[in-house]
Amino acid sequence: MEATVRIEKVVFGGEGLGRLSDGKVLFVPYSLPGELVKVRVVKDLGDYAEAEIVDILEPSPDRRSPLCPYYGVCGGCQFQHATYQAQLSLKQAILFETFVRAGWKEDIPLEGVVPSPKEFFYRNRLRLHVEADAFKMGFVKRKSHEVLKIEKCFLAEEVLNKVLFDLYQSPSWIRLSAYSKRVKIESSPLEGKATLIFWTALKPGKEDLKELASLSSLKACFYWMKGRHPEGPFPEEASFGGRRLFKGLDHLVYYVQPGVFVQTNWEINLAIMDTIRSWRLDYETVLDLHCGMGNFILALISPETTKALGVDTDLRAIEDGLYTAEKNGIDGRLDLRQMSSTEALYQAIKQGERFDLVLVDPPRGGCKEILRFLPEVNQRYLVYVSCDAPTLVRDLKILRDLGYLLKKVYLFDMFPQTYHFEVLCLLERKG
Numbered sequence: 001m002e003a004t005v006r007i008e009k010v011v012f013g014g015e016g017l018g019r020l021s022d023g024k025v026l027f028v029p030y031s032l033p034g035e036l037v038k039v040r041v042v043k044d045l046g047d048y049a050e051a052e053i054v055d056i057l058e059p060s061p062d063r064r065s066p067l068c069p070y071y072g073v074c075g076g077c078q079f080q081h082a083t084y085q086a087q088l089s090l091k092q093a094i095l096f097e098t099f100v101r102a103g104w105k106e107d108i109p110l111e112g113v114v115p116s117p118k119e120f121f122y123r124n125r126l127r128l129h130v131e132a133d134a135f136k137m138g139f140v141k142r143k144s145h146e147v148l149k150i151e152k153c154f155l156a157e158e159v160l161n162k163v164l165f166d167l168y169q170s171p172s173w174i175r176l177s178a179y180s181k182r183v184k185i186e187s188s189p190l191e192g193k194a195t196l197i198f199w200t201a202l203k204p205g206k207e208d209l210k211e212l213a214s215l216s217s218l219k220a221c222f223y224w225m226k227g228r229h230p231e232g233p234f235p236e237e238a239s240f241g242g243r244r245l246f247k248g249l250d251h252l253v254y255y256v257q258p259g260v261f262v263q264t265n266w267e268i269n270l271a272i273m274d275t276i277r278s279w280r281l282d283y284e285t286v287l288d289l290h291c292g293m294g295n296f297i298l299a300l301i302s303p304e305t306t307k308a309l310g311v312d313t314d315l316r317a318i319e320d321g322l323y324t325a326e327k328n329g330i331d332g333r334l335d336l337r338q339m340s341s342t343e344a345l346y347q348a349i350k351q352g353e354r355f356d357l358v359l360v361d362p363p364r365g366g367c368k369e370i371l372r373f374l375p376e377v378n379q380r381y382l383v384y385v386s387c388d389a390p391t392l393v394r395d396l397k398i399l400r401d402l403g404y405l406l407k408k409v410y411l412f413d414m415f416p417q418t419y420h421f422e423v424l425c426l427l428e429r430k431g
């Protein structure tokens with residue numbers, strides 16, 4: 001069935017919303033607010049339907065040509081057809097709508113929408129599916145499980161694309177990829193090189209590893225069969241155990257093992273840290289409940305800090321935080337432990353420990369399960385960093401009911417060309 005619809009808005013997920021003449025909602029990918037589009041309904045799901053654009057009858061002034069030849073097929077990007085300024089406006093509208101839909105009645109103290117300094121080529125890692133039969137590496141196609149072969153990603157830093165190009169030519173990788181399903185290429189910005197880690201069912205031969213490790217843009221390669229650590233680095237003498245190096249605020253250098261989480265867009269990561277510091281919060285004790293490799297907690301330690309505890313379930317991330325602290329000469333005030341945030345809160349409650357500042361930066365699912373324990377441990381400030389607005393707002397409502405006031409909200413565009421964004425919130429306990 002075909003219809004002509006006016007796009008009202010763009011919703012979480014990046015699709016435009018329009019309505020059929022009977023009021024049924026249609027979701028239209030790659031459309032923009034205000035556009036009049038002729039669409040074909042591709043799936044009727046009862047209350048709503050999914051449609052595809054057949055023709056754009058009245059294009060938005062914000063529309064532009066996408067840069068990437070895979071756009072529209074690849075599942076990675078949703079907003080390349082919009083100017084960058086329009087992408088920021090869409091994200092702000094989506095954030096507000098998320099609050100409204102969740103029934104948030106209070107003020108939304110949005111203090112800033114921070115653009116990414118780089119609109120393209122900002123990602124410091126590429127995670128690719130590997131399909132040996134057709135020798136392809138790539139991303140999953142939109143609304144499919146099929147892998148799309150990618151030869152270049154316009155979001156990834158140049159060095160990552162260079163490694164990808166070299167892998168396609170490498171006889172060793174052609175052999176090794178037969179046993180691999182997944183590969184990560186990750187940059188080490190301070191060295192202008194990248195690391196490679198692949199998951200494999202068969203132990204690779206020495207000669208193949210040697211050839212791979214000699215690719216000019218690679219600092220080191222690793223493979224992971226089983227256990228808590230991958231095998232590597234190859235070559236063995238790769239500096240810092242093959243870790244990736246990132247320059248933080250002040251003179252801090254982070255050292256991160258391949259495969260350990262690093263915020264995707266490093267410049268935006270630094271902007272988040274700068275913003276938290278700019279608030280000049282008055283704290284002596286800090287607890288980071290999802291500290292990863294020490295990203296935020298290391299930036300939050302100041303001469304006034306008397307205690308800093310960071311926890312994370314990822315053992316290798318904790319190893320990196322400790323390694324980074326040692327390399328940077330950070331003294332014994334920093335305590336990093338491999339444990340879950342729930343365990344850390346239980347222990348703090350049992351031991352009567354209190355923290356002026358608590359930071360949470362959970363995975364997409366948010367951290368609903370720990371919120372009710374926070375007031376017992378958290379004296380004053382709560383900083384919430386989120387990459388998923390719906391779970392963030394769900395959690396903010398719980399925190400509001402626990403007596404927290406939402407003081408500041410910032411939208412950081414960590415992921416240009418996609419519908420994703422990062423939100424930074426400052427909350428304070430009442431009274």
Ligand SMILES: C[S@@+](CC[C@H](N)C(=O)[O-])C[C@H]1O[C@@H](n2cnc3c(N)ncnc32)[C@H](O)[C@@H]1O
Binds near residue numbers: 290292294295339
């Ligand atoms: C979005 S990442 C943020 C990491 C870190 N804050 C950073 O900026 O690099 C989320 C982190 O939460 C950790 N994590 C997931 N579930 C957890 C849990 N139940 N308790 C503690 N950490 C957890 C993951 O290992 C991951 O490092």
